Amino acid sequence: MSKAYFNEEVCKGCGLCETVCPKKIVAINKEKLNKKGFNPAGVTDIDKCIGCAFCAMICPDCAIEVKE
Amino acid sequence: MSKAYFNEEVCKGCGLCETVCPKKIVAINKEKLNKKGFNPAGVTDIDKCIGCAFCAMICPDCAIEVKE
């Protein structure tokens, strides 16, 4: 089953992915800062991910891959 | 009764007035050349003129006056 993989260093923390996940499992990690100075997004519960790729489709920075 | 008066020196001999006169009394005078080198238009039979001013309305050079 495909799952979403977030590239935290590419992410700019915009939060768009969060708004489209049907499973509500995407969230910005406020605790973390990547090298560019952003709070990156990530999946809170990867098991729930259905690999729909919505998050990837809206990500302006191609920070998300969806793969097996 | 108003009549059409043609200013031959202003006229450029375009012939547009000829096409709109309801009385068909306007004609280009092929025999004459004005100072600018054009054959001027004129009224052939002023008595027939009904003073409708159609000739004047279409004249691009304001060469025609219609007056008492």
Add this chain to the structure above:
Amino acid sequence: MATFKRPHSLTDITLHYCPGCNHGIVHRLVAETIDELGIEGTTVGVAPVGCAVFAYNYFECDMQEAAHGRAPAVATGIKRVNPDNVVFTYQGDGDLAAIGTAETVHAAARGENITVIFINNAIYGMTGGQMAPTTLPGQVTQTSPYGRDVQTQGYPLKICEMLSTLDGVALAERCAVNNIKNITETKKAIKKAFQNQIDKKGFSIIEVLSTCPTNWGLSPVEALKWLEENMIPYYPLGVYKDKDGDK
């Protein structure tokens, strides 16, 4: 029965236009309008670059000569400085619809409160007969010697149709001066376009289909016929937009 004389707002300088050129008719209609509305003292005209470039010699009011295509921008500058003046531009199709496209569209979109008189003669008259944006498909000109090929040279621009999509436009009407009826209509349209400005209604444009006997290679009378048979069918006359709804 009528009387008829040269309008006061037309100076007595001899027009330089070729015999039969429709520019002269439209000049007179504009001058009559200025006379009738009693706005000679407050009108400022803007001449284009094109055969009408010398319009600044002909209208008995303050005039500015604009760079090719920029008359609407120049008019905007004038109008903004003296909003109570009546400001009009007088432009050809090369001027208004080619090089001046952006200035035309944006003055219209701004609803700039000016009056635009647009002479569409389907050709660049002044420079000797090149293709204009409004040249008909198949029409032969100096730069479309094999006839305008829409595949490579594009389709004619229909200015009234295009501008009437813009919210700032108060009036967009297409006329012709090929016969007495149409001359009368054109006069009415021009007068309305000026009145609109006095009433602060925004941008009004009157497109007048016109002949260029010289560069069409036709006599003035033949040219009128060509206009009737070719231009009017392609560019239907009428009101394209009127904010008031009435005509």
Add this chain to the structure above:
Amino acid sequence: MATFKRPHSLTDITLHYCPGCNHGIVHRLVAETIDELGIEGTTVGVAPVGCAVFAYNYFECDMQEAAHGRAPAVATGIKRVNPDNVVFTYQGDGDLAAIGTAETVHAAARGENITVIFINNAIYGMTGGQMAPTTLPGQVTQTSPYGRDVQTQGYPLKICEMLSTLDGVALAERCAVNNIKNITETKKAIKKAFQNQIDKKGFSIIEVLSTCPTNWGLSPVEALKWLEENMIPYYPLGVYKDKDGDK
């Protein structure tokens, strides 16, 4: 269930856009289209002046950077030289709808066989948030600090509506990328606009309503909401012209 990875036609250079800026989404859709149509080797893109100026860094194909507003003219030059190449421009609303109005209208009127991707974010992003021709009435920008006043600053330009009056236009469609459904639609539209070119159908333009969180002064998520609530109602999505009749 799906798989998803960065399209090949998008280089791996990090996009310089602000967080949440919709430019990035549209870049990806264009790149996916190039991949899917298998035209990477024949595509030549034209970057604008605007936030997308660096587009030449991002598309994995030959690129030219055009002067502000002139992308359609540049694309015309490229396309005429190599008609078998697929040539697209990628332009913002300042670029395409203000300074480039004439080039846009005339490339469209010519039916120039190119594809235009038009990012309408109702603002000048690159220069720090000035009013664009597409800025909404009342919208506050750096140069409309009291909100765009249509009386003095004019009405927004509706590009699809305006261009759809032109005979040379094959396709004019307005989209948005604010949600998955619209992203999917946008992708389809972009693909059709490229396919049209391959099929030699003429000028195709896809307008994409987009956010500029930075200059709107909103978070990326708030910006999407503002777009939904303000831009989409003013600029209705949909096909404005499709020469084929089918969609």
Add this chain to the structure above:
Amino acid sequence: MEEKVLMKGNEALARAAIEAGCRFFFGYPITPQTEVAAYMAKQMPKIGGTFLQAESEVAAINMVYGAAGAGARVLTSSSSPGVSLKSEGISYIAGSDLPCVICNIVRGGPGLGGIQPAQSDYFQATKGGGHGDYHMIVLAPCSVQEMVNLVKEAFDLADYYRMPVMIMGDGMLGQMMEPVSFGSYKSSKELAEKTWATTGTKLERKRNIINSLYITPEELEKLVVERYKKYDTIIESEARSEEYMCEDADIIIAAYGTIARVSKTAIKRARDKGLKVGLIRPITLWPFDKKPFEKYSEKVKSFLTVEMSMGQMIEDVKLAVSGKAPVEFYGRTGGMIPTPEEILEKLENMMGGER
């Protein structure tokens, strides 16, 4: 003197224009001068003035033409590529004898170039970017305070001579803040009423025509020659420059605008090291002030032109010096700013082992 305020060059420019009575601004955004328009957009509506963002630089300059012809004090502002687009319009304004003020806050070129400060539009401004025989007065302030003073004067010069006046700054000058006082505005010239303006005849006078077309070459020539007589007066009476430590100098630097300030720092350091260096800072770029160059050309060992370009003003320096002394060049371009250290090094090289 009025209290000083801290202000960006671009904003000070805009405010000075308003204080000089400018009520019309037409422009198109471009870095690094966007603050000019932003300031105008904010202030003009408050004082009944007009700020209008044009659809392009071409439209903006033609709006300026219209407004100037209608008798207004009018300003437009842009940066390098935008000024190129204005060249046709500027030529029209010059050819129609209209007064207006045009700002170029120069950035690196050619083409899209960069947005950092540069002086590579000197030729364009002084020799005529547009076509035909014409000139503009070009003023080059070197500080925010001088920007304010010169902008005010620019409007007076424009009206007095009925011609376009350009303010030439650069990104650095536009973006930096300095304390500045505005004082009150009083025209620096006695100005005639604009009886030539197209304000509508009110049926009280003959119609006015604003025009640059003269189809008879005799007529056109006559007008141009007349205009050049006016230019001669301007060359005579308006050429202006600042001299700094020139009296005893072995080397005189020629530099204008902000880089003249950098040069001053270099000169101080040079003097600390015992090198006698001075500065001539042209304030008017056109007319170019030849006099100080003529004055010192037989006294100095050499001149050094320092520019943020590949060397443009140097031609005017050479024309002024006319072979009487060597004229060397140090420049950086594309947005690079020569540092005092670099200039100092160049000075030391020029002096060779001589010291």
Add this chain to the structure above:
Amino acid sequence: MEEKVLMKGNEALARAAIEAGCRFFFGYPITPQTEVAAYMAKQMPKIGGTFLQAESEVAAINMVYGAAGAGARVLTSSSSPGVSLKSEGISYIAGSDLPCVICNIVRGGPGLGGIQPAQSDYFQATKGGGHGDYHMIVLAPCSVQEMVNLVKEAFDLADYYRMPVMIMGDGMLGQMMEPVSFGSYKSSKELAEKTWATTGTKLERKRNIINSLYITPEELEKLVVERYKKYDTIIESEARSEEYMCEDADIIIAAYGTIARVSKTAIKRARDKGLKVGLIRPITLWPFDKKPFEKYSEKVKSFLTVEMSMGQMIEDVKLAVSGKAPVEFYGRTGGMIPTPEEILEKLENMMGGER
């Protein structure tokens, strides 16, 4: 040599371009060069080339940019106001190192001016009408035959140096007919393949980018400095002029283009009267050929620059002469053409009672 044909300068220009392999023309009508486009409109479709009438000069020059970037030999043509509008585009072309040929068939200015022949765009052409540090090669033919030769060469120079080349003519040269032979075209330079052109990668090479934006000033400066090295080579190897009766001359006239021919007539008449007068006729206006001026500057009594302008090339003459001899000026402007008689009178005045 091929049979001669009688042809207008403008048409010969167009035909020469086609013979040099130009297959793309983008332009906008303007007097006095409309015949160029008319010829192209007629011929290009016959040979599979493209003639496209653009919506404006701005669009035309940007189409040229696109086509040049795509690897084509491309021409545009205009006259003074139209060339002003092209300045931004020309600066972009120079800044992107693209080859193309631009013609300016100069008319009187400024503004709308007139349509008669003039040379008042010399500054614009040689110092940069556009913004930023850049140059074009500027070629100034004086006869229809030379027009043909230089147009062909212009394409080679453009391709060889990857830069815009301008042909500067005037209304007289464009409109006059003279017998001309076209010969056959052979490139005057060894030309490399245009591997940098945006022709589509065909997946066979890395992508090509045509660009003039360099946001880092260091990078932009580096490129500009590189480009100026190329310019130095051009100054070294391409500067060109004709000398006529200079050897024994007391006065040397400097004049280019058609007015150089008028000057020759004046020189013949002067020699008939015993005045020793010669001519240096710059063929490349940029680079300006300083050598002959340097060579004669210590031999002659003075130089006389004759221009159809208020005096523009005279600055380059003065820079070349560098104070070693007086440089006088005779010019007419606005479409007026100096006659041999006028020039002769000026020469006689210069010689004073001395003869």
Add this chain to the structure above:
Amino acid sequence: MATHEIILAGFGGQGILFAGKLLAYCGMVSDKELSWLPSYGPEMRGGTCNCHVILSDEPVSSPLITKPTILFAMNQPSLEKFEGKVAPGGFIIYDSSLIASGVTRTDVTGVALPATQLAHEMNESKLANMILMGSLIKHTGIIDIETVKKALTKVVPAKKPELYDVNLNCILKGMEN
């Protein structure tokens, strides 16, 4: 052949440029050096129009004629404008149908021909120019008729060969006068 500097002038539409071209082609077919320089201007009927033709054995330096050796005038303003410029000893021919005054100078040869009237009579009202040209050739002898015939084949549009005869007839007519 000496150097001939010929100014042809008249109204637009009178075939001034065409007449000048004919002369220029005469130079071409007889291997002379030559130049042809028209006046040009906005496309307006009724304007005046002129052209300068130089035929010479030596390369032409200035194509601009300031002292014509020959003036060919087809309307009043042209004669007025150029008469004073003709070189002493020069030659002036003009269409006396359209020009009321005559040549006033005494140091030049003046020839009057009612070319327009003759053209009307021949029913070739547009070819007064060729009639005047015939007369010019006869009086000045600057070119022979064989050269003119050769040149005429080059100026007459290839598509309308019938024009050759018409033009030639007018020239011959002019040579009778």
Add this chain to the structure above:
Amino acid sequence: MATHEIILAGFGGQGILFAGKLLAYCGMVSDKELSWLPSYGPEMRGGTCNCHVILSDEPVSSPLITKPTILFAMNQPSLEKFEGKVAPGGFIIYDSSLIASGVTRTDVTGVALPATQLAHEMNESKLANMILMGSLIKHTGIIDIETVKKALTKVVPAKKPELYDVNLNCILKGMEN
């Protein structure tokens, strides 16, 4: 007061220009000569940003600082870029929450302060700049707190007077460190 040439540098959004303005206004209220020169560029978040502030008793000649006497660095690239340029004997203060490495030069004074962390702790995550500024003032003594207070009234937007206190608190906090 000697001449102070201060470079402030960090990410866009960290309030670098604001901090620089505060210094500039300190100069204003104490009648110094001064200049404030920002870096500028396309509107992009996450870019770096700096400004040059000169405070002096003499007129400022070049507003461009090539040898800062003081460096105020809020991110790693800034410290790396400017450290080497600081004049010998100069002063460097940096936010050690965001800068892992430290000052390597020995001929300058380096002060590290975890300003971002302190700001977080104060729940004023956007005001690390003011905390660092407080510390700068304390260590260099280039201005006194009364001047800062006066200057602060000028830089805080008139519409948001509440910001005065918040900023001042942070500065005071910085002065403790």
